[in-house]
Amino acid sequence: EPEVTQTPSHQVTQMGQEVILRCVPISNHLYFYWYRQILGQKVEFLVSFYNNEISEKSEIFDDQFSVERPDGSNFTLKIRSTKLEDSAMYFCASSEDEGADTEAFFGQGTRLTVV
Amino acid sequence: GENVEQHPSTLSVQEGDSAVIKCTYSDSASNYFPWYKQELGKRPQLIIDIRSNVGEKKDQRIAVTLNKTAKHFSLHITETQPEDSAVYFCAASHGYKLIFGSGTRLLVRP
Numbered sequence: 096e097p098e099v100t101q102t103p104s105h106q107v108t109q110m111g112q113e114v115i116l117r118c119v120p121i122s123n124h125l126y127f128y129w130y131r132q133i134l135g136q137k138v139e140f141l142v143s144f145y146n147n148e149i150s151e152k153s154e155i156f157d158d159q160f161s162v163e164r165p166d167g168s169n170f171t172l173k174i175r176s177t178k179l180e181d182s183a184m185y186f187c188a189s190s191e192d193e194g195a196d197t198e199a200f201f202g203q204g205t206r207l208t209v210v
Numbered sequence: 211g212e213n214v215e216q217h218p219s220t221l222s223v224q225e226g227d228s229a230v231i232k233c234t235y236s237d238s239a240s241n242y243f244p245w246y247k248q249e250l251g252k253r254p255q256l257i258i259d260i261r262s263n264v265g266e267k268k269d270q271r272i273a274v275t276l277n278k279t280a281k282h283f284s285l286h287i288t289e290t291q292p293e294d295s296a297v298y299f300c301a302a303s304h305g306y307k308l309i310f311g312s313g314t315r316l317l318v319r320p
Binding site: 136143150 | 256261303311312313
C-alpha cells in the first residue's frame with residue numbers, strides 16, 4: 096500500500112538554527128499538507144500546497160516557515176530560525192483530490208526537538 | 211474562527227462495551243468529517259469518514275453519524291477490544307485544511 100514517507104524521524108537542533116523536514120507524498124497525489132502536533136495536544140494545520148503554490152496557511156505559518164516542492168517527488172518544510180516552541184511532531188500529508196474533503200494520508204512524522 | 215469541539219477527553223470502557231465520542235463544528239460549509247485513530251508515537255490513521263450528504267456510515271464495529279443541522283457528528287465503536295485503546299481525533303474540512311478536535315483517549319479495560 097502506498098505511504099507518505101518522512102525524513103528524518105527525529106531531529107534535534109539548537110535554537111536559531113535552520114531545519115528542513117522532508118516528505119515524499121504518495122505519487123499520484125496532488126495536494127500536500129503540513130500539520131504539527133505539540134506533545135499531548137491536537138493536530139494543528141500549518142499549510143496546504145497545490146500546483147506549486149500555497150493554497151492556505153495558518154497563523155502558525157509565519158515568515159520563519161516555508162515550503163517547497165524542489166522536484167517531482169519531495170515536499171519540504173523549512174524553519175529558518177527555530178524557537179523552543181517549534182518543538183513538536185510534524186506530519187506531512189497528501190491527498191489525491193481537490194480540497195480538504197478527501198482522505199488525507201499522513202506520514203509517520205518527524206519529531207523536532209529544539210534545544 | 212473555525213473550531214471543532216470534542217468530548218469526552220478521556221473514556222474508559224470495559225471490553226465488549228460500546229464507546230461514543232462526540233464532536234461539534236462551527237463552519238456550516240464543512241462537508242467532510244474524518245475520524246483518525248492515533249496510537250502512541252504513531253501517525254494518525256483514518257478509520258472512517260463521512261460526507262455531508264450522508265447521515266450515517268458503518269464499517270464493521272465502527273459507525274459515524276452526522277447531524278448537519280445541529281453541526282454534530284459522533285463516532286460509535288461497538289464490542290470494544292483492548293486494541294481499540296488509542297487517541298481518537300475527529301476533524302472537519304474547512305477550505306483547504308482539516309480542523310481537528312482535541313482528541314479522546316480511549317482505554318478499553320480487559
